[in-house]
Amino acid sequence: MRKSNYFLKTRKETPSDATLISHKLMIRTSMIKQTTSGIYAWLPLGLKVLKKIENIIRDVQNLFGCQEILMPTIQQSDLWKKTGRYNDYGPEMLKFLDRNKKELLYGPTNEELITNIFKDYVNSYKDLPKNLYQIQWKFRDEIRPRFGIMRCREFLMKDNYSFDLTADAAKKSYDNMFKCYLKTFQSMGLRAIPVKADSGAIGGDMSHEFHIISESGDTKIIYDKKIDTLKDLTSESSYKILRNIHSVTEEKYDESDCSIKKNDIVIKKGIEVGHIFFFGTKYSSSLNTYVLDKNGKKINVEMGSYGIGVSRLVAAIIESSHDKDGIIWPKEVSPFDIGLINLNPKDKKLTKISDNLYLTLKKNNKDVLYDDTFESPGNKFADMDLIGIPNQIIIGKRNVENNNLEIKNRKKK
Structure with missing residues (x-):
């Protein structure tokens, strides 16, 4: 699921009536x-x-x-x-x-x-x-x-x-x-x-x-x-x-x-x-x-x-x-298997790599939340940690230059 299309709006503020x-x-x-x-x-x-x-x-x-x-x-x-x-x-x-x-x-x-x-x-x-x-x-x-x-x-x-x-x-x-x-x-x-x-x-x-x-x-x-x-x-x-x-x-x-x-x-x-x-x-x-x-x-x-x-x-x-x-979801009940973050959707090369990886993961039966939004990297990281998906794949300009990916385990961050 592309985050840009998902019915999801995270909040930074804590609800005043919530205690737990x-x-x-x-x-x-x-x-x-x-x-x-x-x-x-x-x-x-x-x-x-x-x-x-x-x-x-x-x-x-x-x-x-x-x-x-x-x-x-x-x-x-x-x-x-x-x-x-x-x-x-x-x-x-x-x-x-x-x-x-x-x-x-x-x-x-x-x-x-x-x-x-x-x-x-x-x-x-x-x-x-x-x-x-x-x-x-x-x-x-x-x-x-x-x-x-x-x-x-x-x-x-x-x-x-x-x-x-x-x-x-x-x-x-x-x-x-x-x-x-x-x-x-x-x-x-x-x-x-x-x-x-x-x-x-x-x-x-x-x-x-x-x-x-x-x-x-x-x-x-x-x-x-x-x-x-x-x-x-x-x-x-x-x-x-x-x-x-x-x-x-x-x-x-x-x-x-x-x-x-x-x-x-x-x-x-x-x-x-x-x-x-x-x-x-x-x-x-x-x-x-x-x-x-x-x-x-x-x-x-x-x-x-x-x-x-x-x-x-x-x-x-x-x-x-x-x-x-x-949240830190156990993998068995997590809403998605993987959180995929494109750090800069304005970069065409970066976006093509991210899009292709997203499609490959889907073809391999992985349920992916793909952050393709134009939010800042800080907001993207904060949102993905807040949602609590166990594994994150982060793709930025430096990753493309070095031909690698950053993989992050939410529990061991």
């Missing part, structure tokens, strides 16, 4: 545009990152046996009343009446709806297990939206739901998703630490959050320092350690129950990017969702649910990977 670095940088790089309190439009640069994250999540979900569906954002209230969550969920749930005075809601989550869909299609134990997922927009009416897309009202989320015949089988599905999440975040170039956590409004008796370490994190996590020595979190040996080692959120911490030696305790701030739950028959019982076992007996299915904040991940990655000059 991710919010500041996403505004300055034209990734997002606020349309009203807590609601944002995603502009081309931001959308490219969002789609890359979404595609990684989809690929890994499919790899672990999950099947993609798409549910509506608007749900009927009847199902939520049957589970008791219609009134219990609180004012974060946006409720409204349609023209026929029927109560509807904008889904903040989908346990009720997916359970109702499942019951109409699966009625035999022979059809289990099943794991269905979607990537869809959600709405929660936050009383005080803040921190940009980190805590907004409308957000993109991956949510999936497992259905099993027995609690033991359901826990195997839970463990499968535990591994899936480790693989998902590592595939984005991230290190996400799993910790035991409260189940909150979802319910259930077992849940884990996955956190990216960041000083701007809003949750304190407490874990054994052995976790920091694990090189590959997706290996089978690491999984066994992570599944059994003591690691919890601050609210779950109990000193009398802590098995970590005092000198081995690590306390850090984390940003939650994923959360998995096992809640048994909480929803299947309320919604009369069952299968027939081999003896013809009705058995309420055992369920789990699993969420990843897709749009939140964009901000979390920036919080954990930036410097004073801007």
